[in-house]
Ligand SMILES: [Fe+2]
């Protein structure tokens with residue numbers, strides 16, 4: 001799915017532009033996320049989660065607006081993790097385990113008006129099973145969409161440590 005195609009979906013953008021147009025969110029174009037930027041990755045995950053939510057909403061109550069907001073902000077952490085100081089940390093403090101919580105704190109700072117229990121829980125727990133399971137259906141759709149978009153990670157197990165936030169000896173960007 002190309003970014004241009006996502007940006008041209010009027011129904012999706014009606015909600016998504018509230019986040020995408022924000023100057024701080026735009027800075028994620030400079031944060032590397034595997035082969036994409038965090039900006040591109042977040043848009044892809046959000047669009048996928050939105051499609052899941054639309055489909056599911058035919059038979060189950062799901063808040064499409066909160067899915068779009070939370071998924072756009074699911075990786076809204078403050079520093080590209082590759083640039084974080086190379087300090088040895090316990091496993092449970094590594095990027096993969098903590099960045100959902102950091103993203104949520106940062107989202108509260110820049111988007112306080114859009115933070116709801118569902119949005120906050122979905123952002124914080126999107127890395128399940130590295131975190132507690134999401135409490136709401138919206139969070140389950142986002143964690144699923146994130147893994148779906150990152151599927152190449154599971155097809156290439158060598159990149160799994162990087163996904164979790166454990167750096168290899170050769171620090172590559
Ligand atoms: Fe993430």
Ligand SMILES: [Fe+2]
Nearest residue numbers: 045074075146
């Ligand atoms: Fe992600």
